[in-house]
Amino acid sequence: MPAQATAREHHASAGDDTGTIVDVADYRRVLGHFPSGVTVVASEDADGPVGFACQAFSALSLDPPLVLFSVGLASTTWPRIEATGRFCVNFLAADHERLCRAFAVSGGDKFSGVAWRRSELGSPILDGAHGWVDCTIEATYPGGDHAIVVGRVHGLDADGESAPLIFHRGAFG
Template sequence: MQPIRTEISDTRFRDVLGHYCSGVAVITAIDGGEPVGFACQSFQALSLEPPMVTFAAARTSTTWPRIQGAGRFAANVLAEGQDALCRQFAVSGGDKFAGVDWRAGRTGSPLLTGALAWVDCEITDVLEGGDHVIVVGRVADLAADGRTGPLLFFRGRFGVLADGAC
């Protein structure tokens, strides 16, 4: 079967998919004794048995190879009010952990203080996905703090749930 030919511009793609509201996570790991991480809105559950999650990392990311080398990661789901923290982890270069409180999880990956939830994982697969790679992780440990709502991303901006719950 021949692939369907498409002529979809990057702008149109971003505009249309921007209408899908997502949560925001910071993917973290330890590389050479140093904490590393990046902001990610493509984090999700994959499997209950065994418990697995997935996220996508841009091939151009300089942080992703360091996380891949660590072989493990934590996905820190950001809470409402943590948009500045997200922006700090969204930039390239610099010390993304400057002023950030964290503790090591079961795998050693950084768990960010104040995150709404965290999922600590070992990398099991890395799959091809166009200009990204799709990372699959088996869950080693996880926890949630239901004290507040999630930080959301919609149409290029951060937001929160109106009443803190669905």
Template structure:
């Protein structure tokens, strides 16, 4: 049997860009203030126990901080929050500047205007190549059914 030809990362990105996904911001309450990052690779994983997963890049500087905190929020962005997605995708800057939020009952930052949010603790981590697969145990969650989600498809934003 012949070995498969390696898939170029640019081709992988182009082809998988045809899969529409939602956009979330992962947040946590750090000692020096809130921290967070934009993430496109989020999914429901299990109902019993209630688990979700997401995959931060290994190059992320925010994920190691959030991992050490151990609890985090998953904020499902609304269709009108493209600017929030862009702000939390930046490196180094104060990502929370100009972004309204409140702490959940467990203290994780919940961004104002999101269509849903989850309050989680880190369940486990797994190797995911150039990403880490993080699994969170959900302790609380809520949704606003009047808001449409922010969708990312083929390199640009859209609505659900």
């Protein structure tokens, strides 16, 4: 069972301790100027493979090796992944825009027609991934309308030949 921590929630449209109010549209526009890689966070439970597209991913710690990502509280996929206690973060390659869009939608069989293999922990590694990180859930924390998930890294690899899929200013590149 992952550790739960409490934190004060901040909302983009709410005031903070200084009385400042941040407009949600401005928040999205400005933060959209920061380019990010695109990933698919995936696991497999008794009902089969499950995953979602995620651009909020980062390295966290070298010792111990930890990564983090955030997932919307409304996600119907995350509870299935959380229940397995493990996940694999797949870094999408530049030619994976269509794959990313398929994993970004809610519901349906996102793995239909997708080639993958199991990691040592049993989570999906997508064929052609630019890289992957195989993890167990270390902790989860509240983060406004998202949960922040910390994963302990057990295995990882990268394809030194492919280019990553990047998301910048609302578009892939």
